[in-house]
Amino acid sequence: MLNFDEEIKKFQRSLEVEDAEDTIYNNDVPDISDLISQLMQEAAASGNRNRR
Template sequence: MINFEKELKNFQPSLEVEEAEAAIYNHDLTDVTDIITEILRDVRQNGQQLGQ
């Protein structure tokens, strides 16, 4: 029978997973919120330039 508690204590995550996790968390990604914010900023600036 497998002793799950013992196996969990011996578990070591692979370096590939840790490297991938660091790359994902440290990479500045543009998401939908960033895009919408930029579009709204552009619309407001263009509206003010047109006198609206």
């Protein structure tokens, strides 16, 4: 049975024009390739440290 209150909470407001700017600017989140690159860099850096 549908719970109106629960359902209404699931509805998200739609983006308006004023919100577009923030959305665009905040979009630069790291994706998996960035994460892997970051991991590889950290792995390389820790490897160098161990060698020393």
